[in-house]
Amino acid sequence: MRKRLRIAEAAIISLLALLVSMLVAQPAQAAVGLRVSGTRIVEANGNNFIMRGVSHAHTWFASQTTSSLAGIKSLGANTVRVVLSGGRWTPNSASDVANVVAQCKANRLICVLENHDTTGYGEQDGATTLDAAVNYWISVQSALTGQENHVVINIGNEPYGNNNVSAWTQATSNAITRMRAAGFQHLLMVDAPNWGQDWQFTMRDTAASVFNADSQRNTVFSIHMYGVFDTAAEINAYFNSFQTAGLPLVVGEFGNMHSDGDPDEDTIMSQAQSRGLGYIGWSWSGNGGGVEYLDMVTNFNASSLTSWGTRIFNGANGIRQTAREATIYSGGGTDTTAPTTPGTPTASNVTSSGARLSWSASTDSGGSGLAGYNVYREQGATDPQLGQSTTNSISLTGLTAGTQYQVYVRARDGAGNLSGNSSPVTFTTTTGGGGGGNGCGVTGTTQGQWGNGYVIQPVTVTNTGTSAITGWTVTFTLPAGHTITGSWNATLTISGQTVTAKNAGHNGTLAANASTSFGFQGSRPNGNTQVPAGYTCSSP
Incomplete structure (x- = not known):
């Protein structure tokens, strides 16, 4: 009964706040400290800040926090996401939170604080509402006021499971409104529903209205990428949707494998880097319940990296390679000077699917340091990025056989400034x-x-090939339990889990370098997130 009364009181307060805002039009307040600027996160001095970090489960392993934050920093991170609880697990008091923030600052890390109590609300017993999460943040507000340059508040972790997901939009908007009414000036982070993975696209499709609910327009959206995001197409489509909408996004959690599928961590990391998006991997150490493989180090020991830890810290587009310390710690000023234009690339070791490019290096006099190079295919209005390198060479892979490429290079510095385009190589x-x-x-x-x-x-x-073909056959594999419910522009036959698709009468003849396409719709058991794979093609 008391719980119902509290919910009713909160609803009345939210309604009154909305009525007041309608009667007295107020301009949006200017944000302080870390803040949103278009699709980017910037510091108070205007410098880009791109999160590169991992999560540490402080509320369950508080005795490991001191060594963990030092270890995370030693491996190159600029951000740590810290798990807190208001009572679902060991509660973290204002003094405890103040100590965590102090340790983040001592280790020169931006501190993303998240309330884990909301995890799986509506589907998991014990999960609390976003409204309750706001109550927790208000209870520890004394530890956070004045820390806007150093702290991001992640209001609630994965605040809805897979039930009643449509309620996420209003609940999240209300939570942001209450945080601002309580006086929080921080950059806020909001997690997606569907256990963070947004496979129903609720956050994607309503993000604009949630962003506009923030009087300071200082909220960043967080997508958690696990088994739902097991292909490059899915990852890029999700990133593209926020980029097109002009809204800020970070990958607030991801792993290299998971019980619900195999995340494509390589694409997550490479695309986050090329697009200037932050990412935070899960998690430092202490995982249980069958997901121990998500530990980055063994027994909280920074010198004992697991395969996942080696990948995220030391691999391509990993933390060591791409992280830049926040200028609040490094003392850097606003750098608006672009690097010099790199030299014209030369191509070598050209194969049917790749090539090696090299170019003369750029220089940077703006103070942020040369961070690397972006490599683009020149195609006119929209030039797709083919890769990224921290040195003045790159090995391109995944190219199309028998295809002409015209490629140029741009240098980038630590502040995100880009040079002019080099002359292209063909x-x-x-x-x-x-x-x-x-x-x-x-x-x-x-x-x-x-x-x-x-x-x-x-x-x-x-x-x-180099001459026309007069027919083609594509084969691929259906995951167990999947069926085909419809198809178009090809004739499909199924034997077990193997599908054979043959051209239709109108699309079998293809000239050299020409393409055609077909499509199909599939059905799968509820809860299964797999899609067909293993496509191969042959022609007479």
């Missing part, structure tokens, strides 16, 4: 199999998916 990949041999290549794209189904479109078939 090269043509050799002809070859490109995904199945016999002059035929194939790629499959997941257009959309929901709880028990998906649409794969387009499945693009390309003649990678």
Whole structure:
């Protein structure tokens, strides 16, 4: 009964706040400290800040926090996401939170503080509401006021499971409104529903209204990428949606594997880096319940990296390679000076699917230091990025056989400034199999998916040979329990879990380098997030 009364009181307070805001139009307050600027996060001095860090489960392993934060910093991170609780687990008091913030600052880390009590609300027993999470933040506000340059408040971890997900939008908007009414000036972070993975796209589709609920327009959205995000197409589509909307996004959690599927961590990290998005991996140490593989170090020991820890800290686009310390610690000023333009690339070791590019290095006089280079394919209005390098060379992979590429390079510094375009180099990949041999290549794209189904479109078939083909056959594998419920532009036959797709009458003849496509719809058991894989192509 008392719980119902509190909920009713909160609803009345929220309604009164809304009525007042409608009667007295107030301009948005200027944010202080860390803040949103378009799709970016910047510091108070205007410098870009791109999160590169990991989570530490302080509320369960408080005795390990001192050594853990030092270890996380020693491996190159600029951010730590700290798990807190208001009572679902060991509660963390204002003095405890103040100590955590002090340790973050001592280790020169930006401190993302998250309330874990909301995890799986509506689906998991014991989970609390976002309204209760706000009550917790108000109870520890004394430890946070004045720390806006150093602290981001992640209001509630994974605040909805898979039930009543549509309520996320209003609940999150109300939580932001209450935080601002209570006087919090910090950059706020809000997690997606569906256990953080937003597979129903609730956060994606309503993010603009949630962002506008913040009187300071200082909220960043956090997507957790596990098994739902197991293909490059899904990852890029999600990133693109926020980029197109002009809204800020970070990957607030991700792993290299998970019980619900195999996340594509390579694409998550490479695309986050190329797009200037922050990422925070889960988690430092102490995982249990069958997900021990998500530990980055063994027994909280920074010198004992696991395979996941080695990947995220030391691998391509990893933390050591890409993290830049916040200028609140390094003392850097606003750097608006772009690096010099790099030299024209030269191409070598050209194959059917890759090439090696090298160029003369740029220099940087703006004070942020040369951070690396972005490599683009020149295509006119929108030039796709092919890769990123911290040195003045790169090995490109995944190119299309028998295709001409015109590629240029831009340098970038630690503040995110980009140089001018180098002169382009032109090269043509050799002809070859490109995904199945016999002059035929194939790629499959997941257009959309929901709880028990998906649409794969387009499945693009390309003649990678030097002469025309008069027919093609594509094979791929259905995961166990999946069925095909419809298809178009190809004739499909199924044997066990193997699907064979043959061209239709109108799209079998392809000239050299020409492409066509087909698509299909599939059904799968609820809770299964897999999609078909293993596409191969052949032609007569």
